[in-house]
Amino acid sequence: MTRSPARRRASIADVAQHAGVSVGTVSNVLNRPGIVAAATQERVQAAIAALSFVPNGSARQLRSGSVTTVGAIVLDLTNPFFTDVARGLEDRLAQDDWTLMVASSEGRRDRESRFLRLFEEHGVRGVAVVPSADDAAPLVALHERGVGVVVLDRRSPVPGLSSVAVDDVAGATLATRHLLAHGHERIAFINGPHTIRQCADRYDGVVAAITAAGLDPAQVLVEITTRLDAAGGEQAVHTALAAQPRPTAVFCVNDLVALGALRTLRTEGLAVPEQVAVVGYDDVSFASELFTPLTSVRQPTHDLGSTAADMLITGGAPRQVVFQPELVVRASSGGEA
Amino acid sequence: MTRSPARRRASIADVAQHAGVSVGTVSNVLNRPGIVAAATQERVQAAIAALSFVPNGSARQLRSGSVTTVGAIVLDLTNPFFTDVARGLEDRLAQDDWTLMVASSEGRRDRESRFLRLFEEHGVRGVAVVPSADDAAPLVALHERGVGVVVLDRRSPVPGLSSVAVDDVAGATLATRHLLAHGHERIAFINGPHTIRQCADRYDGVVAAITAAGLDPAQVLVEITTRLDAAGGEQAVHTALAAQPRPTAVFCVNDLVALGALRTLRTEGLAVPEQVAVVGYDDVSFASELFTPLTSVRQPTHDLGSTAADMLITGGAPRQVVFQPELVVRASSGGEA
DNA sequence: CCGGATTCTTGAAACGATTCACTCGTCACA
C-alpha cells in the first residue's frame, strides 16, 4: 500500500524469491496446483498476495501461444441491433470461459483493418466481423494465417469462410410487398452505401418485390443514400419528400434511420401512416413503443451472435448459415393489409 | 496463399532470413524506418509481404512494456447511455491513436473483477470503470500497481482516484420536483439495487425533493427495485400499480426501464400522463419519439466519456469532475408545470 | 594516403512467463 506507483510490476521471479522456491514451482501453483505440495502452495499464495502479483499476460501468451479471446468488429456500436448481436456472442463465449473484445468500425474500411490487425497482433483465437466492404481478401488471408474467421450479418462472398447471416433480400422483399399490398405505388427507400452488402441486398429485395408485383422499379422506387443513424434518417427524409411525385411510403434500411425519419415527419406535420407510411428494419426494442409503433423486419439477433461464437469455439469446416427474417406489422405502415 | 493454415506464424527471424539481413534491421524497418537505407528497407518490406508477416503483439509488448490500449467496463452495453459514453471515450482516444476495449459487467462484481484482471494482464494503460459496487479497494490497488484508473458515471469514493460523474442527486431532485409541481402526491420510483451508487444517489435525490417540498417521503414514495432494463420496467410497474394508495406518477431510474413501464401501462390501458405520469433518466435518442414522448433527465454522455479518456491520456493528479444534468420536459409527465 | 566522421548493420541481452528433462529424497518390497 505504501509502494510507489512507479515501481515495477512484480514478476514470477519476485514471488519465487519471496516464497523461497523456484520460478517453475510458482508457475505450477498457478497452472497445475494438483502437483504441488499443499504447504508449498500456501507459501506461494502468501507471497503472491504480499506482492499483489498479477501474471503478465503478454509473457504467458508469448510462451504458451494460446488465448481464449475473440474479437468482434461491428458497424456501429450505438445501434441496438449490433449490441444485441454482441450480447449473443458474449453469452455463448462465456459458456466456455472465453472473452470478447468489441470494436466499432463505423463502416470505415481503415478502421476495420486497423482493428483486424490489432486483434491479430494480440493473438486472438478468432474474429467475427461485419464487413465494411465487399473485399474478402484480407479476411481470407487472416484465416490462412490460422485465425478463426466468421463473417457476421452477411453471407461470406467466398466458400472458404464461415458466415452467419439473415436473408436480407427476403427481408426487404417482405417489407416492400407489404407496402405494395397497402396500395403504395411510390416508395422511398432510405438506404446506406451499396458497398455495405446488407444495403445492396436489401435494395435487391426491394426491386424484386416491385418487379414481382408487375410494376416498374424506375417508376415506383426512389432510393436515397445516407448515414446509418437517426441523423441520417432525418436528413434523408427531406430529400425523399422532395421527390416528384412524392412518395407515400418510406422504407428505412434500419430502425435508427426510421427513428430519424419519424422525427422529421412529425416536425413537418405529416401524419404517419395516413400521409406517409414507414417501415423499418431490425425491430429494435423500442420499435413497438414509438409515437407511431413501427412496422419492422425482425432478425434473430441473439442467435446471430451465439451461432457465430459457436463456430469460432468449435472450429471445423467453414459453413454458411442463413436465418430467415420476419415482418412485424404495426401502426406505422397502417397495420395488416 | 497455398500455405497450410496450421503453419506457424512467420516471425521477424523468418523475415530477416528471407531478406538476408539481421533481425535488428527488420525491427528497425518496422519502428524507425528513418535509420535504415532505402534499398534495405525495400528488401525487408518485400520479405514482409511475401511471408505476410504480422508482428507478434505479445512479444513486442513484453519487451517494450508500453501499449496504448485502455479498457472500459460499463454496466450494460445494450443501454444506449453506455454506448454513447463509450463513443465519447473512443473519440477522444482516437485522437491520440489509442484504442478501446469495451466490456460489459452486467452489474455483477465477479464479471467486473474478471475483466479488470484481464485488462491488467494484458497491460492496458488505463481503465475507465462504471463500478458495480461501492468497494473502491480493487481499483485503488490497481492504480497503485501503475494502471491509470478513472471511475465513470459516479464520484470516486476515495480522493486518490479520478472520476467523471454527473450529479445524480441533483438529477433525481429535478425530476421529482417536476412531478411534485404537477401535483403528484404519490410517486413510484422504479430503481435498481442501491449497491449501484447511481441508484442510491438518485434515491437520495428523490427523497430530498420530497422533503424540501414539506412532504413526508414515507407517504409520498414507493420504491421498487428491479433489473435495469426494459423487462425490469415491465415487471416493476405492475408492483407499483398494486401499491396502496395507487401512485399517480412513476419515476424510472433509466429510460430503458421507462420504456418497459410505458409498454406495460399501455397494455394495461392506463393513459399517460392523464392516469399515470412517467419520467425517465438519460434522455436516450428515442425518448422524444416514443408513443408518449418521454420526460427525462439529460446527461452529457459524450463528454463523460471523452473527459475520462482525456484524463487517462494526460495522466496527472487525480481529479473529480462532476457535470450537471438537466430535465427535458415532454408529454409523458404532462408537459411544463 | 590517413584519421575521423558518418551511415548502416549486426548480434546478443533483455522482457516474464511456461515447459520439460532432471535431481533428490522417501518409501515399499523382495
Place this chain on the structure above:
DNA sequence: TGTGACGAGTGAATCGTTTCAAGAATCCGG
C-alpha cells in the same frame, strides 16, 4: 541392503520482439 517407483521441486531453454553497444563500410578534407 538394494531396487524401483513415486512425489516434489529445480533450472535452463524457449517464445518473438526491442534495444543498444559495437563493428563494418564509405566518404571527405588535408
